[in-house]
Amino acid sequence: MSRIRLAMLLFVASESVFFILLIIAYVVYHATTPSAADAFRYLDVPKTGIFTACLVGSSFTMWRAGIHFRNGARRAALALLFTTLVLGTAFLAGQGVEYVSLIRKNVIISRDLFGTTFFTLTGFHGLHVFIGLTMLGTLFGLELKRGIVDPLRAVDSVSIYWHFVDGVWAVIFPVVYLWILQ
Amino acid sequence: MNGGSVPPEKAGTVFQMKEYKGLLSWLSPVDHKQIGIMYFITSLTFFLVAVSLAMIMRTQLIRPNHGWLSSATYNQVFSMHGTTMVFLAVMPMLIAFMIYFTPLMIGARDVAFPRMNALSYWLYLMGGLLLYFSFFTGGALNVGWSAYAPLTETNYTMSKYMIGTGVDYWIVGLLLAGAGTIMNSVNILVTVAALRAPDMKLSRVPLFVWMSAANAVLMLLAMPALNTALVMLFLDRHLNALFFVPAAGGKPLLWQHYFWFFGHPEVYILILPGFGIISEVIPVFSRKPIFGYAFLAIATVAIGFLSFGVWAHHMFATGMNFTVYYVFALASMLIAVPTGIKVFNWIATMWGGSISFDTAMLFAVAFILQFTIGGLTGVAFATVPIDWALTHTYFVVAHFHYTLLGGTLFTVMAGFYYWYPKITGRMLSEKLGKIQFWLMVIGFNGAFFILHFAGLAGMPRRVYTYPDLPHLASINLISSLSAYILALGILVFFANLIVSLRKGKPAGDNPWNGATLEWATSSPPPPRNFERIPPVRSITPLWDLKESGRLPDTLPSSSRERDNE
Ligand code: HEM
Ligand SMILES: [Cu+2]
DSSP: OOHHHHHHHHHHHHHHHHHHHHHHHHHHHHHHOGGGHHHHHHOOHHHHHHHHHHHHHHHHHHHHHHHHHHHTOHHHHHHHHHHHHHHHHHHHHHHHHHHHHHHHTTOOTTTSHHHHHHHHHHHHHHHHHHHHHHHHHHHHHHHHTTOOSOHHHHHHHHHHHHHHHHHHHHHHIIIIIITTTO | OOSSSSOGGGOOOGGGSGGGOSHHHHHSOOSHHHHHHHHHHHHHHHHHHHHHHHHHHHHHTTSTTOOSSOHHHHHHHHHHHHHIIIIIIIHHHHHHHHHHHHHHHTTOSSOSOHHHHHHHHHHHHHHHHHHHHGGGGTOOOOSTTTTOTTTTSHHHHTSSSOOOOHHHHHHHHHHHHHHHHHHHHHHHHHHHHHOOOTTOOGGGSOHHHHHHHHHHHHHHHHHHHHHHHHHHHHHHHHSOOOTTOGGGTOOHHHHHHHHHHHHHHHHHHTTHHHHHHHHHHHHHHHTSOOTTHHHHHHHHHHHHHHGGGOGGGGOGGGOOOHHHHHHHHHHHHHHHHHHHHHHHHHHHHHTTSOOOOOHHHHHHHHHHHHHHHHHHHHHHHHSHHHHHHHTTBHHHHHHHHHHIIIIIIHHHHHHHHHHHHHHHSBOOOHHHHHHHHHHHHHHHHHHHHHHHHHHHTTOBSSOSOOOOOTTHHHHHHHHHHHHHHHHHHHHHHHHHHHHHHHHSOBOOSOTTOOOSGGGGSOSSOOTTSOSSOOOOOSSOHHHHHHHTTOSOOOSOOSHHHHOOO
16 A cells, blocks of 8 residues: 555544544434424425535546546546546535525524534535545646656545545435435 | 764764754754654643643642632633643653654654654644733633533633633644644554564564554544534634534533543543653663563553543543443443553563663653552542542542653653653763652652542642641642652753753763664664664564674663763
8 A cells, every 4th residue: 555545544534533523413413402403494405415416426537537547548537537626516516505595594503503513514524525626626737737746646545535525425415414304 | 783874972962963953954844853853842842831830830729728829810820731731742742752763663764754744843833832822812721621611602701700712722723733643643654554674564563663653543533533622612602603502402511522532542642652662661771572562562552442432431420321331430440451461561571670770760660650550540530439529629630640740751751861862862861860750759749649638638620729628738738849849850851951962971872772773873863864774583673683793782781881970
């Protein structure tokens, strides 16, 4: 295992603890406070479902990009990397739209415990998506100009981070959005 | 087998090396040894500040109804003492040993990510400075180092009783330093995994390295728990989130759960590298390989693992159901088993060895005794009814100072006396060392043993003064006077660090006849650490070389030969 890969895995392990505790906080408050019912009224599950599909899809394109890089198919790999970037941006834009519509309905972080836990959890996830997109963008830009000494490793470590960000959402989506469906 | 080419008599100190000359070199360090030295200096400075705060507390407490400090000031003093000792003094001091010695001990040229190493340091320094900046902004942290909610909420900290943004500076400072610590862990773990010398198998890695690696895992997984709690609190304070606001359904106890889910591993983070230092010092000064190497390594991993499952023993007083009590009480007592067996391992190593009581060894032996006392009161606390009776009294203060001061700080002292020659190229004065040792042993035990009784007599911790009830006056007087003796010992230590840099005897490559690789290079080591790395066939590579006759046995080996200053 390369050093970078190991370092990224360790970092992701550390970040996992951070998110697990945020998710636990969400669940604890959701299960114990009556205000949880509010969630049902304001969240747009199908719409977020679509953006979720974007994010999951971006994990797939990222994985394929890695494979193409390894096989030397650089152009295909770059195209897939770009698709990943677009899909990730779409997810973040979707989150922005969702936030705006919630805030219009006065669902804000200080409204009740749903607001508090919802915005904290999804906000920190969004922040991580943003960081991931910055990494992807840097990777794409540099590789376009052939500015990376060891593109394989760079792609490998960025994709670990990206899969992690997706994986976190794969837990958040059912916990936050599907839980209220019953 | 001389790694360096300079003969000991001519060797300068580390600060005279051309690679470390000039301001620029200290502003842009990447060498793990230079960064390690910066960690040492910074953490020693914060340590001195925290000791001064402790002396202010002991002076305030020297007699009942003492009106020197106001309660508001005292609250800041003890909160900053605890926070500084834990986050800015002792933990970074241990990290300094980790990043300085891990690469040397495994035969590597640097850590895996030297620039990230530098970033860790700057984050730590800036976090610490931010924390102290709060004194100029209306008041420092005043709610204890554990900052229990809801006392930290704005409606309390911004009331007419306390004004201040101390909590905010505390949050941001710890987040910064914590980010640096997480990077430290990644760096140490990758270094140990990827950069070991060719024949340095995991089963031959020095115990200090094992314990540093275990410690890195703990930091990696515990610091983010603190970060979660900190950002939740930050959002409460700045965006009016409601995590810990009871009136809105928020749960202050959630803070305690998260804080101690970090906090209990944290107390092991504060001791594991110390165990590592002891496991190096005792064999060298007993002239015997460590007893039960594999057990010590595995027990450390076990302790690390278990330490994530006992956090609620800090919360027995909050009222939980009995299953929870049983589980956490038993799990806590269980940790005492591997820890206790370690103590036997160290004793067994000394048994029948030819022990030389140099200062490093004295500190190691005192550590074993004092840490055992702290461990015993710890097991007492794991017993729920005892905890109910004694929690939040001075019994707790006595307990954790026996583990952190009589324990960790003593291991750190052993580490300094053992490794200062390697780091600087000069020996610390043994004469001053012995004076320091006795001042610290007498001062420490005098100051803290008796505080157990203050706790039993019902004196609560975190109070700025106390009424003149039976015994309290005399107990506190003895404790404060002893604390001054302890502080004097600490001053002697600092004097020794400075004086020996100029006047100390040149160290030579291997003054203690150490067995591990850091002694196979010059003191101070050259920038890339080694010219040649000796073969590693066991956990004591340098002793193997000597036995096979390939190492000239010109090294002084008893303390009497050496102690002619
Ligand atoms: C130099 C010698 C030291 C002295 C005289 C000393 C003294 C004290 C005293 C009297 C208290 C109790 C304050 C109160 O509850 O009102 C205290 C609290 C504390 N000390 Fe020390 N201490 C020393 C060194 C250390 C060291 C080396 C550490 C550890 C790493 C440490 C960590 C703490 C912590 C965490 C607290 C709790 C602060 C709080 O209640 O929030 N101390 N110390
Ligand atoms: Cu604990």
